[in-house]
Amino acid sequence: MSDDRILQLEETVAYQAKTIDELSEQLAAQWTEIDRLKKRFEVLTERFLTLEETAGERPAITKPPHY
Template identity: 45%
Template sequence: MSNLDALSERIDALEMRLAYQDVTIETLNQTITAQWLEIDKLTRQLAELKERVRETESHTAGPSNEPPPHY
């Protein structure tokens, strides 16, 4: 095998690896984007739930550690 054939094979191997890496990078990018969207959604839901808890606590009368009336 001549040097030209060996070089051609190496270039082909590098091109295949590059193509595989491009697909892998795109897949990882899509996964990360989906995860960030989910994290953003969950962060907004958490903020909404915190606000609901604050509103509920502000509308309750008396201390929360008060014993029940039958004591």
């Protein structure tokens, strides 16, 4: 192999390694955000269920008097 070809391959590998590192960082950040959103969703779900339990019974659905 010529030196130019080896240099080109080294540049390609370095670029791919940089790209992989950047993608890995983004993926880690996304997982962190997903975990944060999951926890928030669990809190909101628990609050909703608590409110639903304390809300009492729903009124019966009846026709309005003008029918």
